[in-house]
Amino acid sequence: MSETDLTIRELRQRFADRSLSPLEYWLALERHIEAWEPTICALYAYDPEATRTQAKASTERWMRGTTVGILDGIPATLKELIATKGQPVPLGTSATELAPATEDAPAAARLREDGAVLFAKTTCPDYGMLSSGLSSFHHLSRNPWDTSKNPGGSSAGASAAAAAGYGPLHVGTDIGGSVRLPAGWTGTFGFKPSHGRIPVDPFYVGRCAGPLTRTVEDAAFAMATLSRPDWRDGTSLPPNDIDWMDLNIDLRGLKIGLMLDAGCGLAVDDEVRAAVEAAGQRFEDAGAIVLPVPPVMTRAMLDGLDTFWRSRFWGDIENLNLERRSKILPYVYKWAEGGASISGADAVRGFNQTIEMRKSCGRLFTRVDAVLSPTNPIVSYPAEWASPTNDPARPFEHICFTVPWNMSEQPAASINCGFSRSGMPIGLQIVGPRFDDMLVLRLSKAFENWTGGVRSWPKPPVR
Template sequence: MTDLLDLSIKELLGLYRAKTLSPLDYWQVVEKRIEAFEPAIKALYAYDPKSAREQARASTERWLRDDPRGVLDGIPATLKELIATKGVPVPLGTAAVELTPAATDAPIAARMKEDGAVIFAKTTCPDYGMLSSGLSSFHPLSRNPWDLTQNPGGSSAGAAAAGAAKYGPLHIGTDIGGSVRLPAGWTGLFGFKPSQGRIPVDPYYVGRCAGPMTRYVDDAAIAMATLSRPDWRDGTSLPPNDFDWMDLEIDLRGMKIGVMLDAGCGIAAEPEIRDAVLAAARRFEEAGAVILPVEPVLTRAMLDGLDKFWRARFWGDIATLPAERREKILPYIYSWAEKGADISGVDAVKGFNQTIEMRKACGLLFTTVDAVLSPTNPVVSYAADWASPTNDPERPFEHICFTVPWNMSEQPAASINCGFSKSGMPIGLQIVGPRFDDMRVLKLSKAFETWTGGVKAWPEPARLAS
């Protein structure tokens, strides 16, 4: 069973094509894995194994006829709870929301269904996706499979936990300040946030992206062929692309790669993380890249401005809720949001304008380098029941300083494992590329994965490990 769970999407498709493994047989292996691990990590929402069996059976019949729907036919996958699927309520991670079945599939769900993916569950997130944590007022506490006392990060918390626990090969998260990359870093996954608009999202707002979270770079690349098809519902949706998403070879000779070890504000990267990132940079240098230290793009004024804007915006979203529903919001988030009531419209706009300053700073940096390496996360790990690495609603964004600028600049960025701490927790390396050059980030990530061999042993549930 473990051997099958280690297979990549490319390997699974090869076995389906050869008719030596069926999607139904593979799903049954994944289902047993979930039964063994889910009671401990609680990654899933709206888990429907009966529907998954039906989808896998239909996929099996298509493969027997040599008539698969698309590149994901028969591949088990999850979607973050915030990504609507028709007929399933979208609680937004909070007990404050009334549970109304979604009327339509969001763009991502529609594309994956068109290509035959076996969507077997949604994955958990914190209230309104506003935390880097598995803590929620609606969902059970999600935990990190590497150490159940530790946090998987967020807001794509359940996606990260499910990926690291090997609940199939593909999990889709969303990211507005690091919510794909941060949990990927803390769980050892590859998390890819593409250029703004490359994967259409609905609803869209400033900086909000979606991306695949996988154990292998190839799996994310394969998924991008499906996920990147345009959708009119996202006004930033990019035109159709003709990328060969699996063309991942790259010549690094002469490429200028910046190394950013200081985010400019927020929590400083811990020594183990700095050491791991510097070791990763040396790998790129050995392959012929020119490694250059670069200054941070973020300032305290930018981060505080973003904080004010997001507080004001979020308070506007929840101010009209009845008091009894607002009181159900996670206290940490409510405490942070209610300060937005005192922020004037002028100050909120000034805060928003700091996102433009981030964009300018990122653009200026990329006039001097071809890519940037940095830590993904500044800390190795933190407690499972904490809302964030500071656990302080007055300092909610101190841990996103390496990741959030690239959302505002609309540039592609990924997190890939670059080692482990002395405590045994994964460490993430962030790789950032120029706007719209998603392939460069994937190619650099694939090169690094090839050099290191990737993560060789993933967590096992106690029942399977004994």
């Protein structure tokens, strides 16, 4: 195994026994990134020189025995939408007037407090409004498993970086699946915690931050840091005393719903269905009661969400001058323009469908303790596409398994459950009750233990 494939636990052990220093590890990782980055274009504001300074400072703390937190010396990235002081936040679009952020967003602040080495931001599409690596500001981000394919989004660069081995920790954001969808398409582990578990700023309905990693335990390490409260998020949960590393579970008697139909949107590929059914069988073999459950989404809910988001987003951009509007990715602008003719009453009716999603999810969880489903309905799609349909009139057909759990504020994760005949990863979504983030992590860890996780990751191109 290459040094660049080490987990957080392994890195901490190597730093502690002085067989590897944070600086030595970073220099190896820097060479690895140099080999990958021209092909997958996962990073923004990448600064190797400043990173060497951070890694050197961490090395000195480890030598003195004065580390500042559990992530001291661990390289990490943050999605471009997560502000870091002194760096512009382009929001993935050329329409943004660039200005340095005046302070760190909560996730950035928590990582710095615990000594993480923040070496770059990661790419996202315009305003984070696509499940794609396509952006009018950033270079096109690609999937390391097959660079002709899309990494998904909107945490596109984060998922590509995780799959390519740019260190063990990458933090994304998720309103409708933007952590889990790309995790599913890149074979990584993506965790969207309960709403408010990781504070975000700015706040938005359904918006969460969450880690993308190669292992469940690496995500658990991250949660111990990222879940500390922050006053800037009015939905931030109180301080917790959760032992994030307690990942053992006895599944006997646990009722788990198996959802293979999203209720609307894209049909599930046969290979995806087969992989998720096989995953359900593993839980049953371990003693869980696995039962089929109906979808929680309806066409009315999805269309209402589309109406509300178009209206909301048009409100954000309608006052931009024509020059700036012309710089927005045409797909995104064409979709948003539909919001111009939506009445206030219709926008509210659309928003009310998010409440219907919450009710539907709550009703299901009176019958089950957890839910399994596909993360993504399809195996893959071209890197150059703005979405799996590539049709701004049908923008959300791929999020029907993921978006309801944002609106219901429940924790959900995506973990690899196999590969297609074409060699592309397939994601299993695991959903738990509101606030029971540990159940999702424990179920994910159990599944990872059974499968052994992804054993062979993509290698950088030979140049």
